[in-house]
Amino acid sequence: MATDVEIALQFSPLPITEISERLGINSDHLHPFGRDIAKIDLKALTQNKQKPGKLILVSATTPTPSGEGKTTTTIGLAQAFSQLNESVCMALREPSLGPCLGMKGGATGGGYSQIMPADRINLHFTGDFHAITSANNLVSAAIDNHIYQGNDLGIDPRQIVWRRVMDMNDRSLRNIVLGLGGKMQGIPREGGFDITAASEVMAMLCLAEDAEDLKRRLDRTLIGYTYASEPVYAAQLKITGAMMALLRDALQPNLVQSFEGTPAFVHGGPFANIAHGCNSVIATRMAMQYADWTITEAGFGFDLGAEKFFDIKCRTANLDPDAVVLVTTVRALKMHGGKLKNNLETEDLVAVQQGLGNLDKHIESVAIFNKQPVVALNRFATDTDAEIAIIRERCAAHDVAFAETTHHADGGKGAIELAKAVIRSVTQNAPFKPLYDLDLTVLEKVRAVCKSMYGADDVAFTKDAEKDLKLVQQLGLTHLPVCIAKAPSSLSDDPELHGRPRDFEVTVRSIQINAGAGFLVILTGKIMRMPGLPKEPAANGIQLLKNGVIEGLE
């Protein structure tokens, strides 16, 4: 089969103005970025549409190194809706540059289910991540400058919780000492960088309803404590106006199209462990306003991304998906059944059988939110009918719909069966029920997620976490939802436990207060907020060809 870059070269895009026109967006609200990308003005978002379109959430079983193809399925499914002459639009996250150059490669789908132009979307796109990086780092520069210039607020350099960010996999910046070099060079203190996708500014931009809401969130962001251990908020630094100026355009969703010309809003990209893992509320709303069907995805597995989609995003923004798709693959279930990555191409019915526990758990988890999933089996060429039959039968046993897809090779045509199953499933879905009530204690909320989503027996808080919990109580923020940062590669907090782990306890190591985003980040296991590069980074294989084509981003 053709490579993604070769397929991208076959692509003949419609002018983005036409994509936007077909959606019914007023051309005055379009700000083109080249021929294939546009930002849409927030003025295009009106509250007066009688009935917004239906919302479909695409999630997946626990990710494995084999790749489940959640984004690819989302794109293929949307293309299938187009082929069925349904009015459809995607709402997706923007890729982070760091992983593109690091381990993961691009994040624009693959094969004939890609969003385009993939190279631009994967690299700087319309600059949203850079704007977020700048806004975030302005806060840091202002904090250190405030201390340097006399420290009127009495900020304690040992108690600053706001970190700098960079959209790069750069482990060496995780822990640094800054302000060295003497009297003229700042005040020495410990600090560090997270990756931009993990920043609270990213989360705030993605949860904001509009510019005013974003400004309110920025203002109330906790950046540290005084020597008297009183909280200090971003508004006190007087730079949230400048942050808004930096974020003005980043708040506008980006419109692109898929290989088959299906529209997609690609906007915001918080990670799904340390942040809440879904595209912006604004993009979702805009898609729902202009299309009958909006297809969106949540990061990582259902336990991480979808749980946050429901308990944080849907609850905050008053959204409710009309259908849920759970993507899985034969290869992924084989890996959950104990096979290694280099050994997935030959039939192994036992491994598939052994891996089913992971699928079982996620199907059960969907039901907790009062929803009925459609299981989408993203079929690879080496999968056998017998392997697939095992999964199909298990879905039947759960009484959930099942559809095979071949959208990677076949585009939208390969997901028609899935699209039909999704449309049928809408009537089976009741209004969503959050996993926990906000007025529970923090411990109760964390326990609820760990027990019902991850299958844990219980939760333990370290001494540090208990100290953090006291702070949350002192600041009166116990009513916030919890955003649990956990290893994505396991249902448990141990990244090595595949399948459906049982008899484990989740250890909470610390709690970060994201007062602006409006959630508490509960850190379990050894969660990195700044990834590192592997020995052979993806960057080593990237080239700019003479014709302007970028090779090696897939």
Add this chain to the structure above:
Amino acid sequence: MATDVEIALQFSPLPITEISERLGINSDHLHPFGRDIAKIDLKALTQNKQKPGKLILVSATTPTPSGEGKTTTTIGLAQAFSQLNESVCMALREPSLGPCLGMKGGATGGGYSQIMPADRINLHFTGDFHAITSANNLVSAAIDNHIYQGNDLGIDPRQIVWRRVMDMNDRSLRNIVLGLGGKMQGIPREGGFDITAASEVMAMLCLAEDAEDLKRRLDRTLIGYTYASEPVYAAQLKITGAMMALLRDALQPNLVQSFEGTPAFVHGGPFANIAHGCNSVIATRMAMQYADWTITEAGFGFDLGAEKFFDIKCRTANLDPDAVVLVTTVRALKMHGGKLKNNLETEDLVAVQQGLGNLDKHIESVAIFNKQPVVALNRFATDTDAEIAIIRERCAAHDVAFAETTHHADGGKGAIELAKAVIRSVTQNAPFKPLYDLDLTVLEKVRAVCKSMYGADDVAFTKDAEKDLKLVQQLGLTHLPVCIAKAPSSLSDDPELHGRPRDFEVTVRSIQINAGAGFLVILTGKIMRMPGLPKEPAANGIQLLKNGVIEGLE
């Protein structure tokens, strides 16, 4: 008078497609960024134009806190050319975000001589600075990762010369210790951040003739030394292909227009002390290809920016300006004559007279390059005729042309006299003569610039600088031009010495080898490669208004 923001709101832009069409650029080569900005494909740059347009360099006397208005004059002058029905285009630097949020405010001119849209140009613009930041920091991440992953090249962490960058005034990042936190978090070492405008990637992008030339420059960039003190170049890290991918679009010049609709390529923004201080070669060439007159500027005073413009940019790119404008103001000369900033509004003939030495020196300096300046007096409302007469007479004594301008209040009309003087001066300018030959020793080159441009008696090298010099010799790079980093606020290396300092020696503290850019950065005095924020940063006054207008950027 109206504020810059109020004037910006009066602006009725021509579609950027029309600006481009008037220049004669094929519409296939236009990549719009919104309605008012476009990137122009490098394919639009052909070598086969019979006779490129004339080039005018705008420089200035030594900058003072009163503001000379060099950029404003450049824009006003270009608008005057338009009013005279001449085919004209500007080639300007992109503003750096750091100073916009810090001390300086925006850098898009002012009054009725602004380039538009000022808010976008001053903030993220088309993302060029962010792309340069990413490309630069990819090198750093790759260096630290290489060491972490086994260090096959044997890079000595104590001898890494490549620094990270951020487009932010953040003094606390000048000197840091990174890689802390234990075995999994990298290798501890000293490091630091410069501002993006000071990065070698910026200089390389601005000096590159095309993508291939940029790749060659990136490949040969010196990033550090091995434990055996052998040089390590960026090509050895295998990431220059990915850097090219990151820089692909940043290499395309940005087209905008002034308040009166005069076209401007705004592209690249290296500082004029630690870097060479002019917009990209590509933008200058493109302007010269499509317009009869190209008006460009060099950073800071003539001694810093223009010297580098001639000795680095013109020599490398085989350019030669047909006219030179030297901008000055009554207020600036008063400050050079000893007055303070808060005391410039009342007539003071003595102070003007005492400040003339600074103008004298720069007029003499222009002649060293075989050129005849036109002195442009940027008139302020409080200037008196008697004050101006003093300057006019001094120019007559030098036998150089003089013109008053009022372009800030009057737009192009206020610079018609200047434009006519510039057109007349073209015949008086001989081919430019560089200040020094490249085959001189480094010391001889530095001495030549310090004596003839700055008026120094001599040059002293510290022990550190002498050690650096040995390295330059060992690497066989003594043939490179010198890029002297000096305080911009004085002709000397002491920032407090105004007017025309005499009887001083310049001390060279260290030498940085910019093998990719192709020059040696000679650091004198205490030059900061990363500015800090003042007690009340410009950011504190920036607001995003409800109508989307950004206030406080001027």
